[in-house]
Amino acid sequence: MSCVLGPDNILHDTLLFRVIYDFVGHLLPCWLSYIVAGGVIMMLLVNGVLMGAGLFSWVERRLIGRFHNRIGPNRWGPFGMLQPMADVVKLIFKEDLTPAGADRIVFMIVPVAMLAPVVLMMAVVPFAKDTALANLNVGVLYVLAVTSITSVAIFMAGWASNNRYAMFGASRGVAILISYEVPVVMSLLGVVLVAGSMSMADVVSAQTIPFLLVQPLAFFVFFVGTSAELNRTPFDLAEAESEIIAGYHIEYSGVKFALIQAAEFGAVLTSSAVMVTLFLSGWSGPLSSYLGWVWFLMKIGVLAFVFSWVRATFPRLRIDQLLAFAWKFLLPISIINLFATALEVYFLRDGAGTLDTTDLWIMAGINFGVAFGSLLIFGTLIKEKVRPARPITGVTLSSIEVS
Amino acid sequence: MVVQDVVFWILSVMAVCAALGVVLVKDLFRAALLLIVVFMAVAGFFVLLSAEFLAVVQVLIYVGAIAILIIFAVMLTRDVQHGNLPNRLQIPAAVFASLLLAVLVTVAVDTKWDFLPSEQQERAELVQTSSVTTLSGDVLTDSGVTSPDDQAEVQGSGLADLLIGDYVLPFEVVSVLLLAALIGALALVRPDPGTGRG
């Protein structure tokens, strides 16, 4: 028997799901094959993200080693490539501790809640032509919504650990996430305006020239905001090892720690994938109908390299500098970008409301000017706003209240 | 259809149990987490009701903003040990709530609802899909909407068009309301200039 997915089903547009569903539908009853097809897709997603995270952890350690003028892990496997496997085996055999006084159930859910948004984000990203697992018509918004779940997970980790440092890390992390969410959303609005759609597939097909050129300011804001949301080094206050030891995951060990680490490394890859889709024209490139996924993976690689580069280069910011940077620098320039883009789209679009390639080049020219101008102006302004820390006087260790 | 029924019942049980938990659980932090479960279940309801935009907005605003603010408040007020105590009105409130529930259920079951005529059903579905994305002419032709007038009608009807078309006045009023709430909240939590307490 074969099953047919009705056109009213929300999974109807998902090519991969339909292929698997049709294939399994020949062997199994319809309702079961529906579940099996869903399960297969989930397996693909979760394992793809976990494998990618493992691979990226090795790549990043090697790269940072190079940046630090040392070698990095090179013992096991070719170029030390099997190092992530060794790490995972080590972490699995470690004792899985739960601190006394912890909220056990919440403590247990946290690693899953951390990993879930990373995996879910991947679901709407098109790897090649028509291969997004779910071509949602609200894809861009979906990505934003799913990333906002991370802050709940961070809060849960901080609260359930029953540890003061975890709590500090969690409140820092959530403050950062909430602050940087605003400019990130604003910058994406510009992209959505130019593309005329919130579906990821439409955004890719709208990019006759990469939106990196059309929306340079939006790319800058999105890149900085994302690396803040990922808690990576210039912005890694939530887990600053030298200040609050490891922040919200201080009490995690064993498999749970492995999952949280995997979520952090995987998040870099999925954010790069989203950025490639929105700004670097996704899977398109020469021979893209056959080699789309190759282009896609190569672009992800380039962005992930830039992330590692940034991590190896910049020192950590202070929390007030970080929040001032979000509210006084990124937010104004993202608003300028949105305003400029809205005006350009209003004047350049034709009767059907679409923009052709010439229009995009004109926008690129104007937007680069706007980008340089606003970066210059606000860069000078924020230097005056963020003052260096005053030396703390009159405070001795005993006078700090220890509650 | 069967799968959607199963999903609906799972979501309903989840939503109702979690909602009961929000009201009854002693630990405030867990109550806030259960509230997130309710929000997620409601987002699931929206997907089932083919309102994907609202589902995503639900997650973005309720889970990403409102729940986070509530958890912040739970942590800052630190009244967790006290927990979630009932007041004197518990029994009258329970009686009143169950009476209201009985009335609402009776109304829901007994009323003769004016359902969407079946010939309009597919058209309405298309409109709801096009509320967040622009459907191309080919898709509409496949779905049986062939005449250019009809296609233009479906394509031109979106959530955004309604929001800044027919409902532009409430839309503007809501944005003024948000601004007022922003300023009001800032004024409320501002440290008192006289005492310097914050």
Next chain:
Amino acid sequence: MSFEAFLIVAAILFCIGLFGALARRNVLVVLMSIELMFNAVNVTLVAMAKYLAPAALQDDISSVLTGQVFAVFIVTVAAAEIALGLGIVFAMYRTNESVDLTEATQLRH
């Protein structure tokens, strides 16, 4: 998954929220209960937008989206409400050192 089922689930959510808002002493739980009620109303509105025929259907097919528009407004109002509500909670906590509603009696005298 009929229309009535959605209405009944929404009604149950609403009544749980009502009970919580009336019978709890902690102001945060009351706020959470109010959010529950908002959500129940949203579910009802969106269900009605999907299943019921609006009066303006003959003139304009896009009137099937009216329920969703209202739901969008409710979400916005809920966001404004929670921002102000929590502001009031913090102000109250600052003066009373407590979030217990039975102790918030300054205005009575």
